[in-house]
Amino acid sequence: MRYYSTRSKNNAVNFATAALTGLAPDGGLFVPEEIPQYPQAVLSSLGTMDYRDIALETIKPYVRGEIPDTVLEDIVQSAYPFTAPLVGVGGRFILELFHGPTAAFKDFGARFMARAFAYLRRGEEKPLHILVATSGDTGGAVADGFFQVPGISVTVLYPKGRITPLQEKQIAGLGGNISALAVEGSFDDCQRLVKAALADENLKKKTALSSANSINISRLIPQAVYYTAAAGRAFAGRTDPDGEATPRKGTGSREWGVGSVVSKHSEVTNTQSQQTTPPPPTPHSPLPITLCVPSGNFGNLTAGLYALKMGAPIKQFIAATNINKTVPDYLASGEYQARTSQATISNAMDVGAPSNFERMAAHFSWEEMRRVIVGVSVSDEETRETIARVYHEAGYFLDPHSAVGWKGVDKLIAENKIDGQVGVLSTAHPAKFSETVEPLVGPAPVPASLAHAMQRTVNSQTIPAEVSALLEALL
Numbered sequence: 001m002r003y004y005s006t007r008s009k010n011n012a013v014n015f016a017t018a019a020l021t022g023l024a025p026d027g028g029l030f031v032p033e034e035i036p037q038y039p040q041a042v043l044s045s046l047g048t049m050d051y052r053d054i055a056l057e058t059i060k061p062y063v064r065g066e067i068p069d070t071v072l073e074d075i076v077q078s079a080y081p082f083t084a085p086l087v088g089v090g091g092r093f094i095l096e097l098f099h100g101p102t103a104a105f106k107d108f109g110a111r112f113m114a115r116a117f118a119y120l121r122r123g124e125e126k127p128l129h130i131l132v133a134t135s136g137d138t139g140g141a142v143a144d145g146f147f148q149v150p151g152i153s154v155t156v157l158y159p160k161g162r163i164t165p166l167q168e169k170q171i172a173g174l175g176g177n178i179s180a181l182a183v184e185g186s187f188d189d190c191q192r193l194v195k196a197a198l199a200d201e202n203l204k205k206k207t208a209l210s211s212a213n214s215i216n217i218s219r220l221i222p223q224a225v226y227y228t229a230a231a232g233r234a235f236a237g238r239t240d241p242d243g244e245a246t247p248r249k250g251t252g253s254r255e256w257g258v259g260s261v262v263s264k265h266s267e268v269t270n271t272q273s274q275q276t277t278p279p280p281p282t283p284h285s286p287l288p289i290t291l292c293v294p295s296g297n298f299g300n301l302t303a304g305l306y307a308l309k310m311g312a313p314i315k316q317f318i319a320a321t322n323i324n325k326t327v328p329d330y331l332a333s334g335e336y337q338a339r340t341s342q343a344t345i346s347n348a349m350d351v352g353a354p355s356n357f358e359r360m361a362a363h364f365s366w367e368e369m370r371r372v373i374v375g376v377s378v379s380d381e382e383t384r385e386t387i388a389r390v391y392h393e394a395g396y397f398l399d400p401h402s403a404v405g406w407k408g409v410d411k412l413i414a415e416n417k418i419d420g421q422v423g424v425l426s427t428a429h430p431a432k433f434s435e436t437v438e439p440l441v442g443p444a445p446v447p448a449s450l451a452h453a454m455q456r457t458v459n460s461q462t463i464p465a466e467v468s469a470l471l472e473a474l475l
């Protein structure tokens with residue numbers, strides 16, 4: 001597959017170059033020359049296929065000729081010991097994307113990216129150094145993904161005192177090939193320092209440098225997999241049993257782990273009386289599902305658009321944002337106006353100028369986008385109210401980001417803007433945002449991965465928000 005920049009169709013590159021350089025030289029984002037189609041045989045068996053097999057079928061055409069099938073199979077097997085269960089909650093589907101080691105959906109992209117990088121750089125002598133700026137979730141996923149990957153080291157820059165203690169442990173508690181720098185400044189300062197270091201000639205002579213932010217195509221493609229897997233399950237009238245980390249009311253960690261056998265809705269046993277059953281199976285009139293994506297930088301939703309174009313049985317998307325509603329406003333008016341971001345309780349979505357919008361616009365016109373995406377925005381007050389209500393009515397803990405998605409669906413149903421079966425992507429585990437969730441509904445059950453991370457000791461170096469300080473720390 002060839003990849004070209006969203007800003008010019010000249011100078012197409014292969015997957016390795018697109019992935020290892022991240023941003024195109026002209027400042028654009030790499031997009032695939034064409035979106036491949038799933039073979040019919042794959043589409044008709046999605047409902048029963050193993051997650052890793054769907055991953056293999058999804059990613060294969062994007063890396064053809066560069067990563068052999070057998071290697072890709074190994075990458076996918078080692079990247080995904082966890083899956084993305086589609087469970088029933090209060091008459092809707094929830095696609096749980098938090099069963100990975102850092103309990104947020106970014107694990108799906110980061111773990112594939114790390115393994116793909118290691119393979120694509122085989123035989124290289126110069127070690128690769130990855131710089132990444134984070135406002136919280138990305139740093140943990142990238143650190144975890146690249147931990148102990150040979151030939152690659154990572155430096156994560158985060159704003160000192162502005163991430164949660166748990167996030168800090170996920171970033172700065174691993175050690176080994178992962179270094180952490182606490183920057184005395186904001187997330188924007190961290191990003192500015194990374195950009196400056198990536199362009200520093202002196203540093204470039206010493207080591208190969210790369211970045212791992214969410215505009216990297218190798219993080220995006222593996223995110224298409226869970227859309228296809230979920231849509232295939234729903235189309236076949238199936239859901240998955242709860243996973244180890246499914247945050248139901250009254251479940252302790254010891255009672256989790258129902259197993260990974262696929263079961264029909266009607267066979268799902270309800271152990272909690274508060275739990276509402278998902279919609280009944282419709283095996284004779286299968287319908288594509290509408291999926292609601294809590295969005296910030298719009299990498300996740302862009303991956304969903306790829307899954308749709310590849311042929312996954314998806315009816316429509318909902319782009320649910322907090323008050324940073326640049327994209328919902330664009331969908332309504334046709335005018336794109338980036339803004340400065342405003343702080344909210346769903347802070348991983350506090351983005352006023354979503355970078356991946358450039359990719360969406362490269363594939364779809366405004367009219368086309370309006371046909372497949374419905375926009376909606378949700379306030380902090382509505383988000384809090386939703387966390388409490390879903391807990392009391394359906395016995396399920398939502399994190400603030402997923403609650404934005406849930407409330408977005410409520411609003412659109414009330415306005416008659418959507419119908420049919422709906423699934424909400426749950427982008428993080430509620431225990432990851434306990435500062436917000438616990439005062440509303442009490443403590444959510446803590447998954448094993450987070451309990452483990454909480455025991456780590458933070459080991460990071462504090463630097464002022466100056467380029468010279470970063471260069472000194474790196475050289």
Ligand SMILES: *Cc1c(COP(=O)(O)O)cnc(C)c1O
Nearest residue numbers: 137296297298299300348427428
């Ligand atoms: C990163 C993140 C988002 C936003 O995803 P985008 O791909 O940037 O739209 C939403 N929720 C959580 C928990 C995140 O970490």
